[in-house]
Amino acid sequence: MQAFSGQRIFGLDVLRATAIVLVLFSSIYFIVPDIQGLILQLMSLAGVIGIEIFFVFSGFLIGRVFYKLYLQDDFSFATIKQFFIKRWIRVLPNYFLALVINIIIVLFMGSDLPHDLWKYFVFLQNFTSEPSSFFFYESWSISIGEFSAVVGPLLLYFLLVIKGGKNPNPKLLLFLTLCIIGVFLITKWVYAINDDVKTMEAWSKNLKTAVIYRIDAVYYGVLAAYISMAKPNLWKKCKFITLFLGLVLCFVLYVVVPGNYWFINTHPIFWNLWYLPLNSVIILLILPFFSQWKLDVPFFVKPIQFLSTIAYAVYVIHLSTVLRLMSHFLPSENLPKFDSIVYIMVYISVLILFGYLIHHYFERPIKRRLTNKKK
Numbered sequence: 001m002q003a004f005s006g007q008r009i010f011g012l013d014v015l016r017a018t019a020i021v022l023v024l025f026s027s028i029y030f031i032v033p034d035i036q037g038l039i040l041q042l043m044s045l046a047g048v049i050g051i052e053i054f055f056v057f058s059g060f061l062i063g064r065v066f067y068k069l070y071l072q073d074d075f076s077f078a079t080i081k082q083f084f085i086k087r088w089i090r091v092l093p094n095y096f097l098a099l100v101i102n103i104i105i106v107l108f109m110g111s112d113l114p115h116d117l118w119k120y121f122v123f124l125q126n127f128t129s130e131p132s133s134f135f136f137y138e139s140w141s142i143s144i145g146e147f148s149a150v151v152g153p154l155l156l157y158f159l160l161v162i163k164g165g166k167n168p169n170p171k172l173l174l175f176l177t178l179c180i181i182g183v184f185l186i187t188k189w190v191y192a193i194n195d196d197v198k199t200m201e202a203w204s205k206n207l208k209t210a211v212i213y214r215i216d217a218v219y220y221g222v223l224a225a226y227i228s229m230a231k232p233n234l235w236k237k238c239k240f241i242t243l244f245l246g247l248v249l250c251f252v253l254y255v256v257v258p259g260n261y262w263f264i265n266t267h268p269i270f271w272n273l274w275y276l277p278l279n280s281v282i283i284l285l286i287l288p289f290f291s292q293w294k295l296d297v298p299f300f301v302k303p304i305q306f307l308s309t310i311a312y313a314v315y316v317i318h319l320s321t322v323l324r325l326m327s328h329f330l331p332s333e334n335l336p337k338f339d340s341i342v343y344i345m346v347y348i349s350v351l352i353l354f355g356y357l358i359h360h361y362f363e364r365p366i367k368r369r370l371t372n373k374k375k
Contacts, residue, residue, distance in 0.1 A: 010301055011293025013308035015057055020311040022050030024348065027319055031332045031347065032340050045254065048208075049279065051141050052217060054315075056283040058145050059221020060228075060291075062087070063177075066153060067229045070168050075160075080153045086371075087149050091312075093366045094358065095142055098316035102136045105321065109328060123147065123211075130209035136320045140209040147211050148218035152180060170230055177222050184216035185277065192272035198265050207272060220280035224287045239288035246285030253278050313363055314355035322351055 026047030029035060035043070065086075069079050099120055106113055114133045119125040123143040125132070131140055156176050160168060191207055207213050228235040253275075264271040295301055326332075332343050 008305060009291060009293070010295040010304065011290035012057070013301075013304045014293070015053055015287075015290050016311050017304045017307040019050045019053035019057065020307065020314055022046040022053070023315060024318060024351065026050065027323060028344055028347075030319070030323055030327070031344055032335075033333070041258075052276070052279040053283055054141065055145065055148075055214075055217035056221040056224070056280050056287070059148065059218035059223075060225045060287060061221075062149055062152075062218070063222035063225025064229060066222075067170070067173065067225060070156065070173060071170060075168050077157060080157055083153060084150070089367055089370045091142070091146065094313055094316050094363050095139070097358070097362060098321060099136055099139070101317070102320050105324060106135060126209050127211045130205045134320060134324075138316055138319055142316070144211050144214045145218060148215045151215060152176065152219065152222065155180075170226070174223075174226050174230070177219050177226060180219045181216045181223070181277075184213060184219075185273070187213050188273050188276075192269050195268055195272055198268045200264055203264055203271060208276065214276070217276065217280050220277075220284045221287075224284045228288070228291065235288050236292065239292055242285040242287075243289040246282045249278065249282050249285065253282065310352070310355035310359045313358040314351050317354060317358070318351055322354065323347065326350070 023046070026043045029040065029043045066083055069075065069083055072079065103113065103117075114120075114125075114131075114135045116125065116132055117135075119127075120136060120139060123139075123146050125136075126140040126143050131137055156173060159172060159176060163172070188207065191213060195202075195206075197206075257270075262270060326343075326347060330343075332340065335343060
């Protein structure tokens with residue numbers, strides 16, 4: 001998580017650390033599945049918000065990198081290949097490590113591998129709906145991120161070739177970004193008008209986790225990146241205004257909406273078409289503030305920076321690897337309250353430990369080696 005000048009930005013680290021904390025909080029439900037009431041609702045909400053932060057944040061970083069590459073005088077398909085390679089060096093090693101580990105775990109437990117295992121190797125496991133099994137369940141969001149990172153640059157290059165391939169215009173990037181957001185709003189609208197099963201389970205399985213409905217989530221971050229690069233003065237001046245608007249919208253979405261009983265069985269169009277995009281808009285609105293929030297207090301900065309750094313490594317192993325193994329050797333059902341708390345603490349500690357080990361001894365060395373080899 002690098003800052004615009006090459007140094008880390010505390011606010012961006014806060015966003016990424018917050019995202020992984022929210023995701024882990026939501027995963028505690030699998031440890032204490034009998035939990036009810038407000039805590040259960042907060043867990044469900046935390047999981048959605050955490051993933052949406054990852055999506056928009058990823059788009060923001062991707063968009064800023066690609067904006068710079070796009071405006072180079074020698075922009076070509078080779079530039080896009082360079083962008084893809086850098087992206088894959090950062091994402092694929094941890095993904096395939098987790099995939100292989102999950103295969104080994106399933107075989108070790110004597111269970112059956114998914115019949116569509118091959119799809120996990122090409123990110124197709126949740127193209128039209130959520131993965132067919134709990135096997136490497138975390139991967140659904142990574143698939144959305146990878147398709148998003150490929151679709152935009154290829155479409156932009158295609159449009160540029162149609163225009164003659166010279167003098168890249170940044171407004172073309174803005175146009176494409178808005179078109180992608182619009183197209184995937186349309187796919188959600190098509191789903192909404194054809195939705196016959198109006199339950200949260202169906203919503204999560206068929207809409208929230210499906211690539212064909214979710215690529216726009218990343219492009220709200222790309223839109224934020226475009227504004228920050230093309231209109232830097234506006235980006236700097238509006239940070240408090242947009243933060244306030246984001247908080248107001250957050251209050252409306254998470255307090256007013258449930259307070260007025262706007263649930264999916266009574267307001268399916270709102271949930272299917274607008275709920276997820278509004279989450280993305282909230283994160284877009286708070287990005288100007290967080291992308292400029294700097295802090296030089298090591299006591300606060302270092303833990304946030306550490307958690308941000310290992311967030312991706314923790315994410316790819318948190319459910320189907322660590323929690324599956326812990327549940328296999330020490331089931332958490334019907335544990336006394338104190339034992340459940342200890343179980344959760346051990347779970348979080350193991351995740352942090354293995355997240356650090358993966359990042360420090362696998363992710364970072366491979367990234368360094370592949371980067372140096374490419375040079």
